[in-house]
Amino acid sequence: MDLSYTDEEEEFRARLREWLASALPGLPGRPDPGDWPGRRAYDTGWQRLLYDAGYAGLHWPADAGGRGATPTQHLIFLEETERAGAPYVGANFVGLLHAGPTIAAEGTAAQRARWLPPVLRGDEVWCQGFSEPEAGSDLASLRTRAVRDGDDYVVSGQKIWTSHAEVADWCELLVRTDPAAPRHRGISWLAMRMDAPGVTVRPLRTLAGSTEFAEMFLDEVRVPVSHRVGEENDGWRVTMVTLSFERGTAFVGEVVACRRTLDALAAEARRSGRWDDAVLRRRLGRLNAEFRALWRLTQWNVSEAQSTGGVPGTGGSVFKLRYSHARQELYEAAAEVLGAGDALDLDREWVLDRLSSLSYTIAAGTSQIQRNIVAERILGLPKGR
Amino acid sequence: MDFRLSEDQRALRTGIRELLAGRFARDRMRATLDGGGGVGRELWRELGAAGLFALRLPGTAGGVGLGLPESVLMFDEIGRSLLPGPLAATELAAGVVKGAAEGEAVVALAEAGRPVGHLAQADALLVLDGDRARVLTGGALRQVLREARPVRSLDPGTPLWRVPDLAAHDGEPLPEGARLRREGALLTAAEQLGSAARSLEAAVQHAGEREQFGAPIGAFQAVKHLCAGMLVRAETARTAVYAAAVTADPVEIAGAKLLADDAAVGNARDCLQVHGGMGFTWEADVHLHLKRAWLRSGQWLTAADAEEVLAADLA
Ligand SMILES: Cc1cc2nc3c(=O)[nH]c(=O)nc-3n(C[C@H](O)[C@H](O)[C@H](O)COP(=O)(O)OP(=O)(O)OC[C@H]3O[C@@H](n4cnc5c(N)ncnc54)[C@H](O)[C@@H]3O)c2cc1C
DSSP states (O other): OBOOOOHHHHHHHHHHHHHHHHHGGGSOOOOOTTOHHHHHHHHHHHHHHHHHHTOTTTTSOGGGTSOOOOHHHHHHHHHHHHHTTOOOOGGGHIIIIIIHHHHHHHOOHHHHHHHHHHHHHTSOOEEEEOOBTTBSSSGGGOOOEEEEETTEEEEEEEEEEEETGGGOSEEEEEEESOTTSOTTTSEEEEEEETTSTTEEEEEEOOTTSSOOEEEEEEEEEEEEGGGEESSTTBHHHHHHHHHHHHHHTTTHHHHHHHHHHHHHHHHHHHHHTGGGOHHHHHHHHHHHHHHHHHHHHHHHHHHHHHHTTTOOOTHHHHHHHHHHHHHHHHHHHHHHHHHHHHTTOTTSTTHHHHHHGGGTTTTTSOHHHHHHHIIIIISOOOOOO | OBOSOOHHHHHHHHHHHHHHHHHSOHHHHHHHHHTTOOOOHHHHHHHHHTTTTTTTSOGGGTSOOOOHHHHHHHHHHHHHHTOOSOHHHHHHHBTTBTTTTTTOSOEEEEETTSOEETGGGOSEEEEEETTEEEEEOHHHHHHHHHHOEEEOOSSTTOOEEEOSOGGGSOOEEESOHHHHHHHHHHHHHHHHHHHHHHHHHHHHHHHHHOEETTEEGGGSHHHHHHHHHHHHHHHHHHHHHHHHHHHOOHHHHHHHHHHHHHHHHHHHHHHHHHTHHHHTSSSSTHHHHHHHHHHHHTSSSOHHHHHHHHHHTOO
16 A cells, blocks of 8 residues: 655656646636637647647557556646646547547557547547437447448438537547347447538537537438448447546546635635534535545556556446545535525536536436446346346 | 555455454354453454554564554454454553553543443553543552443443543543544544445345345346445545555544445445345344444544544645
C-alpha cells in the first residue's frame, strides 16, 4: 500500500503545474453554454495547446501518437488540470476517451494514421452513435442497417442522445451488418463522416434547457468499407473495448472538481449562516468522506490497471455507480445551502449543475445496468432476466 | 504510487486468516457466543504470540515494528471471524499496560456515556473522555466493577456493563488521547470492513444456492442489485480505510470510520434480506454481524462525531 508518488511522477507533476500556470492566463473566456460553435472552438483550442506542449493523448500508446504515460501519470494529469481550473475535455470527449483509444487498440495502421493525429491536435471532433430509440440499455438490439454495396456500406436508421452531434466531424457508429445473425454477432463498428449526404442532425432539448445531445437520422449514408474498425460483424467485441475506456478513468477529473464544489458550498453556508444548522453541516461532512473515498477508489483502480497493462477493469463500474449517486447528492446539498428560494434561480451557481447531475445515473450505462455488471461479472451471480 | 497490497502484507493477512480459521472456526465461534461471549484467554494469547497486539511496537520494545496498514489488515480479518473482545483497546495499550502486547492482558474500552464491554474480564480499563485518555488498573478498576451494573447486551459476543460515573475514578493519564481515539476508530473501521465483506460473501453464496421460481434467487435482479450494492459499499469503505491507514490523517480516518460503519451495518441488513426467513433466525450468522456492527458504530468515533470532523475540514 504505497500512496506516495515517485520522484519521476512528482517531477512530471511539477512540470505540468508550471506549464498550466503559464498557459491558463492566456486562455479566452469560456463561451456561453448554448453557443455550440464557440464551445467547439474553445475545447479544440485547448486541445491544441495541450498538443503543442506535449500533453495530448497522454495515456495513449506511443505508437498511436500518445505519450505512453503510465496510468498514474494520467491520474496526475487529470488531478492537476482540474485543480488548476483548466478546461474539461468537452467536445473532445468521445475522440480522446472512446473512439481514439478504440482505434489505437483495434484499428489498422492506416486507420490510426488517418484518425488519431487530428484527434490529438484538436482538428477533428467525434461523437458516439450507439444508442437508438429502441436500443438504449439493450444496445445489442440496435437496428440501424448497413448494406454492402461495392466498396461502401449504405447505412439507414436512427440514432438518439448523440452528444455533441452538432459540432462533430466523425461519428463512431454501431450498425447491424448481418440481420440474420444472433444479436451480438451481426454488429459492426464504423467511422462515419458527419457531413456525409443523408446525415440529418436534429438537436434535442435537455431538461437543463440546453441542446447537449441530438437525434441523428441516417438515410442511405455511404460509408467506405475501409472505415470499419475491426472485422465485419465483430463490432460488439470492439464496443466492449470502447465501453471499458468510457467507464475506466473518464470521470476522474470530476471527482477533484466535486471536492472543490464542496469546499465552495461550505464557504457559502458559513457566509450565509446556514452552517449553524447541524443537519446540513453534517451532510456536507459526509459528502467530504464520500468524495475523498472516491478519489482513493480511483487510485486503487489505477493501481490495479497498472498491474494489468493499463486496461481498465470492472472496477470502473463500482466507481461509476458510487460516483453518479454521490454527484447527485452533492447538488441536492447545494440546493439546501442555497435555500428554497435561490435554489429555483437558474442564474445562481449550482442550480444548472443540479439539473445536469440527473443524467449521471443514466448516461454511459444506467445504474441498473452497472449493478447487473457488478453482480454478474464481479460477484459471479447467475445470468438472469 | 501502487495502492495494492505488498507481498508481505498479503502473507500477513493470509497468516492471520489461517490462524483464525483453525482456532476460531464457525462451531467455535457459535459455542463462544452461545456461552455468553467474552474473551477466550487462550486464543487471546495465541493472537498475542502471532504479534497482533505488538505489531506496531518497535523491535526494541519486543514488538514487530510494522505500521497501521498491517494492523488494519489483521483487524480486517478479525472482523470477518466475529472474534469478540476489546481488540483495538488492547492493541493501543500494548507497551503501556503490562501483558497487553503479549496477549496476557485484556484491556477494555470505557467511553463516557456508553456501556463498557468485557468489563468483568478486563485487566485494565482504557478510559476515553473526548480527547483525553487514562488507564485504570488495580483498586480503581475493582471499584468500577463493584459499581457497574450488567446490561442485557444486544450483541451476544459482547457482555456489557453500565458504569455510573467514570469521571469519579482516577487513573494513569495517557498522552496523545486524540491519537488513541483516532487509531482506535481506524482499527475498529477495519473490523467493520471484514464484517461487511463476510456479509457480502454469505449473501452471494446463498443467492447462488437457494432456488425459487425454478432458478437461483441470485438470477433475479432484485437480489442481484442488493448484492451489487453491498460490493460497492464494501469496496468504497475498503479503499477509504486502507488509505487512512497509510496517511493516518485525522480527517481521512473520520471518513473511513463513517463509511466502514455504513458498510458493515448496511451489508448485514441486506444479507439478512437475501436470506429471507432464514435470515431472521438465530441460526444464521447474519444477525451476529449486524449486532456487532451496531456496537462498533457506537465506539471511538460515532457518525455524528465523524461528520463534524469532516465538516470542519471543508474550506
Ligand atoms: C446526457 C446523456 C448523454 C448521452 N450521450 C450519448 C451519446 O453521446 N451517444 C450514445 O450513443 N448514447 C448517449 N446517451 C444514451 C445513454 O447511453 C442511454 O440513455 C442509456 O444507456 C439508457 O438507455 P435508454 O435511454 O434507452 O433507457 P432504457 O434502456 O429504456 O432504460 C429505461 C430504464 O429502464 C432501466 N432498464 C433498462 N434495461 C434494464 C435491465 N436489463 N435491468 C434493469 N433495468 C433496466 C434503466 O436502468 C432505466 O432506468 C446519453 C444519455 C444521456 C442522458
